[in-house]
Amino acid sequence: MRIDLSGKTAIVTGSTGGIGLAIARGLAGAGARVVVNGRSQAAVDQAVATIRTELGEGRGAEAVSGVATDLSTAEGCAALVAARPDCDILVNNVGIFGPQDFFDAEDADWQRYFDVNVMSGVRLSRAYLPGMQARGWGRVQFLSSESGLNIPADMIHYGVSKTALIALSRGLAKRMAGTGVTVNAILPGPTLSEGVAEMLRPEVEASGRSLEEVAADFVKAHRPTSIIGRAATVDEVANLAVYAASPLASATTGAALRVDGGVVDSLV
Known part of the structure; x- marks a missing residue:
């Protein structure tokens, strides 16, 4: 099995480190042109340089670029879309997490998690899906979590945001039925x-x-x-994301794809 993403453009949000960077590296390694994103220009530049070095001088310069913008706001999402108006693969990876007791989490905390973890993906999917539909091919992924199924008692606000991504991906998959565009959620476990x-x-x-x-x-x-x-390692999670982004995964859509090490104790 060989994954070939030559000619495809991928945007990976929140990709200056962690799982996002691993996915960006994996997509670039499979031949895609990758757009790295983060809030800091310095962090974006470093991630771009890292991937270019791994790819080598032959492909590096043309295969990887970056856009620094804060996707927690509508303006930040619009800035990314203005800089990169089209893509074939959208990986909505950007997210925040952290323990906080339910009774200590104020409205502003809930709003911040929803803006970063959910609304960034809503806004970008709304911007990029029409182009994918017009071209008859596309891949959208949302990085959810096993915490979207096993809601952690010490960070309910985070778990709820990840559950929302599972619902969002399923609904969008139905909305894009018959277009050649697939939409899935990736559910990592402890990584x-x-x-x-x-x-x-x-x-x-x-x-x-x-x-x-x-x-x-x-x-x-x-x-x-x-x-x-x-x-799990970040590369183990990225491997699933790269496969789901490929033409080989054309029959996989509307799915909650678990790479959780078996944490979710369920048959399906």
């Missing part, structure tokens, strides 16, 4: 991204154990249903 590594760093330093060992203990303690018993 060893930079954010998770930073959260676990105090325990790593205190215990003298490796990050992977500490992460595995965290998964076993807080996600005991995990079948793999460890955190």
Whole structure:
């Protein structure tokens, strides 16, 4: 099986690090022209340089570019669309997370999570889907989470935003029926991204154990249903996203694609 995305343009939001950067790297490696996005110009430039170096001088300069804009606002989304008016693959990855008790989370906290995690994808999908429909081919993905099914008691606001993405992707898949455009949600489980590594760093330093060992203990303690018993790597998540973005996945749409290590204890 060979994934070939030559001639396709992909936009990956929130792709200066973590899962987003891994997806951008994977899509570029499969031949797509990739647009990296983040809030900071310096972070965007660094991510673009990293991917270009990996691709080599032959493809790097033309295959990867970047747009720095804050997608938590309508203006920020419009700026991205103005800079890159069309794409074939849209990966709505940008998101925020963090524990906060329900009774401490104020309206502004809920609004911030909804604006970043949900409305960015709504706005960009509304902008890019018509072009995909007109061309008869397209891929839209929403990075949800197993937390969208297993709502965490310590960050209900986050879980609700991820549930919304599952519903959004399913509804949009139906809306785009028969157009050649597929829409799916990707549901990672615990993943060893930079954010998770930073959260676990105090325990790593205190215990003298490796990050992977500490992460595995965290998964076993807080996600005991995990079948793999460890955190996934960002590349393991990206592999599924790259496949779902490819022509090979033409019959996969409206799906909640789990790459959660078996955390969700369900047959479907």
